[in-house]
Amino acid sequence: MTALTLAKALNAGLRRALADDDKVVLMGEDIGTLGGVFRVTDGLKAEFGPKRVVDTPLSEAGIVGTAVGLAYRGFRPVVEIQFDGFIYPGFDQIVAQVAKLHYRSRGNVRMPITIRVPFGGGIGAAEHHSESPEAYFAHTAGLRVVACSNPADAYVMIRQAIASDDPVLFFEPKRRYHVKGEVDETASLADARPMGVATTIAAGTDVTLVTYGALVQTARDAAIAAAEDGVSIEVIDLRSLAPVDYATVEASVRRTGRMVITHEAGQQGGVGAELAAAITERCFEFLEAAPVRVTGHDIPYPPAKLERHHLPDLDRILDGVDRVLGRPNSMSGVEA
Amino acid sequence: MTPSDRDATGLLTKPDDFVQLVTATGERRPHADFDPWVADVDLGALGRLYRDMAIIRRIDAEATALQRQGELGLWPPLAGQEAAQIGSGRALRDDDFIFSSYREHALAWCRGVEPAELLSVWRGSAASGWNPFEHGMAVPQIIIGAQALHATGYAMGAAWEGSDAAAIAYFGDGATSEGDLNEALVFAASFDAPVVFFCQNNQWAISEPVGLQSKQHLARRADGFGMPGVRVDGNDVLAVLAATRIALDRARRGEGPTFIEAVTYRMGPHTTADDPKRYRTDEELAEWSGRDPLARVLALLDASGVDVAGLERDVKSEADRAAAELRAALTTITDPEPLSVFDHVYAEPNSHVDRQREHYARYLAMFDDTDAAASATAEGGVR
Numbered sequence: 001m002t003a004l005t006l007a008k009a010l011n012a013g014l015r016r017a018l019a020d021d022d023k024v025v026l027m028g029e030d031i032g033t034l035g036g037v038f039r040v041t042d043g044l045k046a047e048f049g050p051k052r053v054v055d056t057p058l059s060e061a062g063i064v065g066t067a068v069g070l071a072y073r074g075f076r077p078v079v080e081i082q083f084d085g086f087i088y089p090g091f092d093q094i095v096a097q098v099a100k101l102h103y104r105s106r107g108n109v110r111m112p113i114t115i116r117v118p119f120g121g122g123i124g125a126a127e128h129h130s131e132s133p134e135a136y137f138a139h140t141a142g143l144r145v146v147a148c149s150n151p152a153d154a155y156v157m158i159r160q161a162i163a164s165d166d167p168v169l170f171f172e173p174k175r176r177y178h179v180k181g182e183v184d185e186t187a188s189l190a191d192a193r194p195m196g197v198a199t200t201i202a203a204g205t206d207v208t209l210v211t212y213g214a215l216v217q218t219a220r221d222a223a224i225a226a227a228e229d230g231v232s233i234e235v236i237d238l239r240s241l242a243p244v245d246y247a248t249v250e251a252s253v254r255r256t257g258r259m260v261i262t263h264e265a266g267q268q269g270g271v272g273a274e275l276a277a278a279i280t281e282r283c284f285e286f287l288e289a290a291p292v293r294v295t296g297h298d299i300p301y302p303p304a305k306l307e308r309h310h311l312p313d314l315d316r317i318l319d320g321v322d323r324v325l326g327r328p329n330s331m332s333g334v335e336a
Numbered sequence: 337m338t339p340s341d342r343d344a345t346g347l348l349t350k351p352d353d354f355v356q357l358v359t360a361t362g363e364r365r366p367h368a369d370f371d372p373w374v375a376d377v378d379l380g381a382l383g384r385l386y387r388d389m390a391i392i393r394r395i396d397a398e399a400t401a402l403q404r405q406g407e408l409g410l411w412p413p414l415a416g417q418e419a420a421q422i423g424s425g426r427a428l429r430d431d432d433f434i435f436s437s438y439r440e441h442a443l444a445w446c447r448g449v450e451p452a453e454l455l456s457v458w459r460g461s462a463a464s465g466w467n468p469f470e471h472g473m474a475v476p477q478i479i480i481g482a483q484a485l486h487a488t489g490y491a492m493g494a495a496w497e498g499s500d501a502a503a504i505a506y507f508g509d510g511a512t513s514e515g516d517l518n519e520a521l522v523f524a525a526s527f528d529a530p531v532v533f534f535c536q537n538n539q540w541a542i543s544e545p546v547g548l549q550s551k552q553h554l555a556r557r558a559d560g561f562g563m564p565g566v567r568v569d570g571n572d573v574l575a576v577l578a579a580t581r582i583a584l585d586r587a588r589r590g591e592g593p594t595f596i597e598a599v600t601y602r603m604g605p606h607t608t609a610d611d612p613k614r615y616r617t618d619e620e621l622a623e624w625s626g627r628d629p630l631a632r633v634l635a636l637l638d639a640s641g642v643d644v645a646g647l648e649r650d651v652k653s654e655a656d657r658a659a660a661e662l663r664a665a666l667t668t669i670t671d672p673e674p675l676s677v678f679d680h681v682y683a684e685p686n687s688h689v690d691r692q693r694e695h696y697a698r699y700l701a702m703f704d705d706t707d708a709a710a711s712a713t714a715e716g717g718v719r
Contacts, residue, residue, distance in 0.1 A: 025496075051496045057526055062485060062519035069489020069503070072433070072474060077489075093516070096479050097486070105475045107680040108467040141681050141689070165683035196687065243688035 001184050007177040009151035010040045010116075012185060013158035014078065018048050021076060024162055027054045027063055028080030028116075037082055038118055038177050060090030067113050068097050076112045078162055084119040085128030085301075091136070098167045099142030114161040114168050119147070120214045120264050121311055122175035124304040131301055132265035137169045138242040138274070145242040146195055147171040149216035151181035153199075153239065160195040168195075171241075173214035198245040200252065204234035207321050208252040210261040210275060212238040215312060219262060222317040231321060241271050249275070250282055257288035258324045262312045267295040294320035351599045351627070353553065355579065356569040360627045362635025373578040379642055385426065385573045386633045387651045389418035392442040393630065394655035398662050399441075399455065403608040407666055408458045412439045416571075416603035419629030420536045421506075422446065423576025424598070427584060428504065433494075434473040435487035436506040437480075439536075443506065447471040451658075451665035461669050463680075481507055481514035484533060488524045488593075491531035495590070502587040504532040504580075510541025512557060513549045521561040521595070530587035532580065533558075533595045536570060538602035543615040558595035570598030571629040601627070674700060 004012065017024050026041055032055035035042030045053035056063050060081060067077035081087045087094070094115065101109050121130030138145045144166050148154040154172070161168035193199065201216060202223045211219045216237045223233035234252050238244060253259050259279055261272040276291035294312045302310050322329035357365055357374065377385070396414050403411040414421065421442030428434070434443055444454055449466050456462040457476075464475045477483040487505035494501045511517045512535060524531050537554055539546050550557070558565025564586070568579040576598055583594035601624040605612045638644040678693040 057519075057522045059519040059522060061516050062523045065482065065485025065516060065519065066489030066492060066523050069435070069486040069491070070493045071489075072468070072486060073490045073493030073497075075493050089515070092479065093482065093485065097482055101475065102683055103680045104463045105468060105680075106462065106464055107683070108464075108469060109475065110683050112683075144682075144686075166686075243686050246687070 001182045003180045004151050004155070004183045005178050005180050006148070006151045006154050006172070007038055007040050009155040009181070009183045010158050010172065011042055011044070012183065013155045014041060015044060015047070016185075017078070017159050017162045018044065018052055021162075022052075023074060024076045024078060025052050025054060025070065026078045026080070027056050027067060029056055029058055029063070029082050031055060031080050036080060038174065040116070040172070040177075041080065060086055060088075061093050064090040064093035064098060064113075064115065068093065068101065068111065071111050071113055072109060076114075076162055078114040078116065080116045082118070083125075083129045084117055084131040084133055087117055087133055094137070094143070094169075095140045099140045102166070103142055110165050111167045112162070112165050114158070114164075114170050116158075116170045116172060118174040118177070119171045120173050120175060121301060121307050122214060124307070127301065127303070130307065132263065132296065134169070134171055134241055135265055135270045138271055139269075143167055143169055143242060144196070144240070145169045145171070146240045147173065147213040148239070149173060149176065149213055149237050151179075151183050153237075155183045155185065156187055156189070156192045157195050157239070159189055160192065163189060164195065171213060175214050176217065179217070196240040196243060196245055198239055198248040199237045200248065201235040201237050202233065204232040204256065206232045206256055207258045207260060207324055208234045208236060208249065208256045209317070209321070210236045210238055210249055210259065211263060212241060212271075213264070215262050215264060218312070218314055219317060222314045222321070225314060226318060226321060231325065233321065238271075244275065244278070246278060246282065249279060253279055253283045254286045257286055259287075259291040260294060260317070260320045260324050261291065262294040262317050262320065264296045264311055266298040267293055268298050270295060289324045289326065292320045292324045351569070354567040354569050354599050355575050356572050357574040357578065358572045358632050358636055360571070360632055362632045362639060364636060370575065370578040370582070373581045374574050377574060377577070379637060379640055382574070382633060382637060383642065383647055385422060385577070386630060386637070386647070387654065388422045388426065388442070388445070389573065389630050389633070390651045391655045391658050392422065392445050393418055394659050395445065395451075395662055396441060398659035399458070400604070400608060402455070402663065402666065403458070408455065408608075409460045410607050410609060411458050412607045413602075413604035414439050414441050416601045416624065416629075417536055417538055418442060419573035420534075420570040420576055420598040420600045423573040424504070424506075424534055424580040424596075427577050427580035429501070429584070430472060431499075431501040432472065432584065433487070433490050433501065433503045434506070435483040435490070435503060436473065436476050437483065437508060437511070438476045438478055439508075440476065440506050443473060444471070447473045449473070451662040452668045455662065455665060456669050459666070459669055461672060479516075481511035481517035481520075483507065484511070484517045484520035485523070487531050487533075488520045488527075488529050491524070491529040491587070491593075492527050495528070495530050500530070500588040502530040502532060502584050504534055504584075506534050506536065508541060509535060509537040509539065509546040509549055509554060510544065511535070512554050521558070521563070521593070524593035525562045528590060528592035530590070531593045532583040532587060533593060534580070535595065535597045536600055537597050538570075538600050540602055540606070540612070540616065542606040542610060543612075553597065555595060555597035561595075563593045563595055565595045565597065567597045567599065570600030571627050571632070573629060573633060600629075
């Protein structure tokens with residue numbers, strides 16, 4: 001075991017994937033000589049050369065679209081979208097091409113493309129640098145959408161994403177890039193928890209708290225704080241947003257009878273909305289209260305000085321827990 | 337100020353300033369740079385190019401008729417663009433990969449795509465007609481210009497592997513306005529990708545004239561991206577063949593991409609759902625009829641002493657046979673199984689889709705009993 005930051009764990013995972021399969025190529029803006037603006041690809045160009053770690057023109061559709069052609073040729077491209085808010089110029093290539101070509105070709109053409117996206121806020125960035133676009137992609141058939149939350153997962157999940165014959169949107173919580181954790185670099189993919197399976201971070205009996213990405217740590221902290229208050233929270237790191245590991249969430253909600261989901265992305269049409277609906281359909285008779293969402297507001301991402309009012313934090317999550325428990329909370333007395 | 341549509345037709349009324357080896361009346365014009373590239377095309381080879389064009393024209397007419405008869409949901413006719421497609425298609429090597437738009441039926445013909453494969457998509461029975469790797473031709477693209485990036489990526493990959501295979505992207509004049517196409521040109525130039533950008537400037541993007549996409553000849557755009565741009569008479573199969581061979585040779589030698597503008601004309605509608613009478617004139621159509629790609633080859637062969645009547649007769653019977661095969665192929669296209677809507681969404685098992693498939697199968701199964709009961713009732717004669 002080695003203590004690595006999440007960024008270094010991704011770097012190690014990418015290095016391993018490049019070494020294991022010469023069809024793996026990395027592409028993106030500034031990923032070569034500079035090593036990426038977050039240094040996730042640091043040193044890889046020097047090690048594997050400019051045909052394996054490719055600095056591209058500044059063109060998101062170009063990066064994703066040429067990756068499609070490379071996949072046609074038998075490569076496994078790993079593309080970096082420099083920041084979440086820059087993914088939209090490449091949106092058409094992702095949802096109309098990457099997502100659909102396996103279906104449109106009746107299984108003849110595989111799109112084993114990994115699209116890495118540093119996502120989310122909390123780093124005081126300029127506009128377009130703190131977005132949470134995951135729901136657009138979770139809504140698109142043909143894509144897998146995952147989010148890592150810690151170095152150990154990051155190291156394994158990036159390799160699983162690259163090994164997958166399906167296209168994977170790989171969301172990296174940028175405000176967790178520099179947080180360290182133990183990583184087992186000898187871990188084999190065969191023994192690893194599958195990419196699509198959720199992890200129960202903390203066991204609990206009163207409320208199931210579901211989240212992913214950067215908020216996993218906040219949710220864990222909320223569970224510790226709630227325990228001091230006598231409330232037992234089970235925290236689930238969803239990891240995969242499409243498909244969702246409903247078996248894990250269902251089993252938990254059947255025991256606790258209550259669910260709170262929290263994410264940075266806005267509420268409307270979000271992953272939380274889907275999860276609340278699905279769990280209500282599947283576990284209605286086990287629910288003691290309607291599922292509650294604690295999310296970012298439905299606003300454009302605000303200026304850095306306001307982002308703490310947008311992002312769910314420990315107290316907002318606990319307020320959501322109080323709501324689902326019927327304890328006094330910010331919505332007390334408000335008609336639904 | 338916005339240009340009126342008529343103002344914007346300026347670029348399409350004058351098919352000038354291009355490379356032409358065979359005039360509209362069938363005269364062979366010498367060209368120092370292009371002639372060596374078609375020196376091997378003797379009268380027999382020219383006759384075969386004519387044959388390709390005549391057969392694909394017949395297939396296209398038959399498919400258009402099949403749409404009119406309700407057998408196909410839609411068809412995008414290629415009539416008028418036979419030389420552009422056959423000339424370029426016959427320049428390709430088997431291991432070159434084609435990334436096409438939706439109108440390149442002649443390329444599918446060159447690549448041996450079966451009639452049923454060609455029609456199944458337009459009949460609505462399949463998501464794609466053929467396996468791209470069997471024919472070296474990608475799934476045709478509806479999104480305008482998207483395939484130019486795919487061709488570029490493929491070409492980059494081929495070059496990185498040390499292969500001298502090339503990729504070719506087919507698109508229309510309208511696509512030159514799309515971001516994807518321009519981004520493909522940037523990537524291809526930056527990486528010296530062995531890719532040929534083949535623009536069939538057929539003058540009209542549905543109802544919009546090429547002048548609305550560009551203020552100058554499309555081939556001139558190449559200069560800004562740092563690659564050669566060639567403007568060729570797209571109704572001249574020999575000139576197109578030469579231009580494509582030159583571009584492919586450049587690609588194979590590692591010198592990078594070429595942009596070819598083949599100046600041609602879509603004689604029919606954009607698709608069978610379109611009415612071109614609403615946006616273009618009879619005079620314009622008549623003018624382009626006089627530049628027919630097939631007639632000029634026949635005229636050249638005739639002037640060269642070939643038994644043109646015999647050739648036409650042979651080719652006509654071959655084309656009729658191809659059309660009959662196309663029509664017959666309809667009967668082999670079966671409606672897909674209902675649950676196949678869930679097939680191939682993912683390459684690997686996916687719990688979400690698997691669950692929806694299972695639920696829908698249960699739903700459909702409810703009707704099995706009803707059907708069984710209904711047929712039992714019918715057989716029993718009891719109402």
